[in-house]
Amino acid sequence: MSICLLNTTSFGQLKFLKEIVEEVMEETNLDELNIEEVPFSVEEAANALKEALSKGIEKGVKKVNKEDGYFKNTLIKIPFPKEAEQISTTLAKVPGGKEKCDEVVLLINRSAELASKEALNIFIGAITAMEISDAIALVNGEEDAATQYLENTTKSELLIKFKPIIENALQQTNTTKYWGEVIKIYNKVPFTKKVNPNLAEYTTEEATIGLFKMIAEEESAIRSNQANRTTALLEKVFSQ
Incomplete structure (x- = not known):
């Protein structure tokens, strides 16, 4: 978008972004933000903001990309497939059936934990391309x-x-x-x-839903809790 097309309000917001980036750069290693010098263009200010968002997203993904990241998180734990609830209900009455169902739940969550690391680059790519x-x-x-x-x-x-x-993860975990x-x-x-x-389709959909829940949780924490604003830039932006 050309800067000349921005209205007065938008331009004022862009100026605000530029000012907060200049402030945080006084406290931040320039090499970390991949910006070599000041003064900053509006585009560079927006890029610095996007990098701050990327750090929050990275934190959210790391929370699920580990053992029990899904399985022991009640917010995103993947349950036995709803369309197959009759299976678990019926097998609970069969010797060894409940244990088999419990093992399936554990392993589909393990599979989601293994796959979630692939999300980070996709998220970062979307932020990098942001207007x-x-x-x-x-x-x-x-x-x-x-x-959203x-x-x-x-x-x-x-x-x-x-x-x-x-x-592949379902195969690796014997799910x-x-x-x-x-x-x-x-x-x-x-x-x-x-x-x-189809267990693969079910696990894929549920793993994706869980990821967005975690990203939303991290975003909410940054906006509402000062302790979660890990840089001066985040603090200045989301305290407004």
């Missing part, structure tokens, strides 16, 4: 404005890239094996409808 006007809107937007932006711009790509990784055993046991139960939900 100046979008950066301003995020500063002045709703509590989850950045999360990322979901709108990256979810389709995440689902496409996540699925083969999830499929596919346990799932097959669960389905086999269930389908042997008399008078039950034969089922076999």
Whole structure:
């Protein structure tokens, strides 16, 4: 967007961004922000803001990309597939059935934890490509404005890239094996409808939903809690 097309209000906001970046640069290693000198253009100020957002996103992704990142987080833990609830209900009455179902839940969460590391580069790419006007809107937007932006711009790509990784993770964690055993046991139960939900698609969708929940949580913390504003730039922007 050309700067000459900005209205008076937008230009004032851009000037504000430039001023806060200049302030934080007094306390920050220039090499860290990949900016070599001052004074700054409006574009450079917006880029510094986007880098601050990237750090928050990185923190959110790291929270899930570890053992129990999904499994022990009640906000995003992936449950037994809803469309297969009848399976878990039925198998709870079969010797060893409940244990098999519990193992499936553990392993699909492990698979999501393994795959989540791929999200970071996708998120960072979306922020890097962000227009100046979008950066301003995020500063002045709703509590989850950045999360909404990322979901709108990256979810389709995440689902496409996540699925083969999830499929591989399901193999690595033996989830596919346990799932097959669960389905086999269930389908042997008399008078039950034969089922076999697509576990990879289910896990991919739930893992993606969980990621956005974590990003929203991190964004909310930055906006509302001073302790979570880890740079002077974040403090100046989100305390307004």
